[in-house]
Amino acid sequence: MRYSGFRIIKEALTGHKGWEKAWRNPEPKPDYDFIVIGGGGHGLATAYYLAKEFGQSRIAVLEKGWIGGGNVGRNTTIVRSNYMLDGNEPFYEFSLKLWEGLEQDFNYNAMISQRGIINLYHSDPQRDAFTRRANAMLLNGADAELLNAAQLQKMCPFLDFDNARFPIKGGLLQRRGGTVRHDAVAWGYARGADLRGVDIIQNCEVTGFRITNGRVEGVETTRGYIGAKKIGCAVAGSSGRLMAGAGMRLPIESHVLQAFVSEGLKPVIPGVITFGAGHFYVSQSDKGGLVFGGDIDGYNTYAQRGNLPVVEDVCEGGMAIMPMIGRARLLRMWGGLMDMSMDGSPIIDKTPVDGLFFNGGWCYGGFKATPASGWCFAHLLATDKPHETATAYRFDRFEKGLMIDEKGVGAQPNLH
Numbered sequence: 001m002r003y004s005g006f007r008i009i010k011e012a013l014t015g016h017k018g019w020e021k022a023w024r025n026p027e028p029k030p031d032y033d034f035i036v037i038g039g040g041g042h043g044l045a046t047a048y049y050l051a052k053e054f055g056q057s058r059i060a061v062l063e064k065g066w067i068g069g070g071n072v073g074r075n076t077t078i079v080r081s082n083y084m085l086d087g088n089e090p091f092y093e094f095s096l097k098l099w100e101g102l103e104q105d106f107n108y109n110a111m112i113s114q115r116g117i118i119n120l121y122h123s124d125p126q127r128d129a130f131t132r133r134a135n136a137m138l139l140n141g142a143d144a145e146l147l148n149a150a151q152l153q154k155m156c157p158f159l160d161f162d163n164a165r166f167p168i169k170g171g172l173l174q175r176r177g178g179t180v181r182h183d184a185v186a187w188g189y190a191r192g193a194d195l196r197g198v199d200i201i202q203n204c205e206v207t208g209f210r211i212t213n214g215r216v217e218g219v220e221t222t223r224g225y226i227g228a229k230k231i232g233c234a235v236a237g238s239s240g241r242l243m244a245g246a247g248m249r250l251p252i253e254s255h256v257l258q259a260f261v262s263e264g265l266k267p268v269i270p271g272v273i274t275f276g277a278g279h280f281y282v283s284q285s286d287k288g289g290l291v292f293g294g295d296i297d298g299y300n301t302y303a304q305r306g307n308l309p310v311v312e313d314v315c316e317g318g319m320a321i322m323p324m325i326g327r328a329r330l331l332r333m334w335g336g337l338m339d340m341s342m343d344g345s346p347i348i349d350k351t352p353v354d355g356l357f358f359n360g361g362w363c364y365g366g367f368k369a370t371p372a373s374g375w376c377f378a379h380l381l382a383t384d385k386p387h388e389t390a391t392a393y394r395f396d397r398f399e400k401g402l403m404i405d406e407k408g409v410g411a412q413p414n415l416h
């Protein structure tokens, strides 16, 4: 069934009796050509592009809970391609271009809203660093504008420009950045994959791998053994636990990151604003709530809930740049599990086990990467070769010292 304005009108006039389930609930088959572990954004996108772009079939996505229950439904919905390094920027720009056509491509309303993203700067050296980043973005075909304080004041009069510690001098604006309704992305990819014959199997946790003579043959799951020719792992914050089952120790730590939503307010924030120096970022949802967040909690955990010191820290960050936020009541908050890599950049690569592939290390920036990550992982699974925009996302960069240290803080997940 195709979704369209015409279909909504027709269903409205006929008592909404014609809607079909968005995806099936199939039983697992004994074996597949491809198994993708993890029904988050990246796993579902991988299965979708495997079927749609690479003409593959006999594909299953195995999800231990329900699709959309992981980070894809817990993030703060920001998409952008404002990176600087060569290893990153072409990949994230590819992703942003895919976002721009995604709703038409998978025929689902994901509320993609290119309302712009602004990174604030507070000093001349920071302005120079942003100028350099903007130039790198432009060279890679992305858009970037440097705003001075007067230009920014017109867009965001509520900011505290004269803050004693972090006076706001301007910002780096990417107009094509913005927000996307996060769980609709999981649903859209799931529906699109299901329509192309992918089995999406929920409540099916992978508990181990069957490996013979260095080659993977299948997975042990809570619903029995399932064989596969190729297996792709995309389980985000559970990467370390899953890959230990294949004898791998990853350059990844799991941390918790929290998100916050205030009560609904009239439209006040024009796009996304990030205050990197104070670890705070904010946008406004279409329902009016201020959606904001800050740093990871900073300790290793597999728990999807955070603690109060970071709540205080994030709210202080908000108060520092937009004191009016102190008048809004906090409505709800939650946590998600981050797969923090050692240099803050992701991995999309083969593993030492034949037929076993890995996608992870997305830190707190993997939502914006969802379309490109799925596309590039599908490319690797289908062709055994990395996609041209993802050639740097290899395991051996840590061994060879070729880190993609976008933030320049070294191998310290708590600083990325």
Ligand SMILES: Cc1cc2nc3c(=O)[nH]c(=O)nc-3n(C[C@H](O)[C@H](O)[C@H](O)COP(=O)(O)OP(=O)(O)OC[C@H]3O[C@@H](n4cnc5c(N)ncnc54)[C@H](O)[C@@H]3O)c2cc1C
Binding pocket: 037, 038, 039, 040, 041, 042, 043, 062, 063, 064, 065, 066, 067, 068, 069, 070, 071, 072, 073, 074, 075, 076, 077, 078, 079, 204, 205, 206, 207, 234, 235, 236, 237, 238, 242, 257, 258, 259, 293, 334, 335, 336, 337, 338, 362, 363, 364, 365, 366, 367, 368, 369
């Ligand atoms: C609070 C918060 C805010 C964020 N904000 C942003 C943002 O604004 N912009 C941005 O770009 N990124 C953001 N992120 C990061 C982004 O959400 C993640 O990097 C990205 O969603 C991870 O990929 P995923 O969607 O595939 O993960 P998930 O949705 O977590 O998918 C992984 C899935 O694997 C499943 N799984 C785990 N183990 C197994 C197993 N053994 N067997 C079967 N299934 C298993 C899990 O149940 C889960 O559903 C944020 C994250 C959080 C938590």
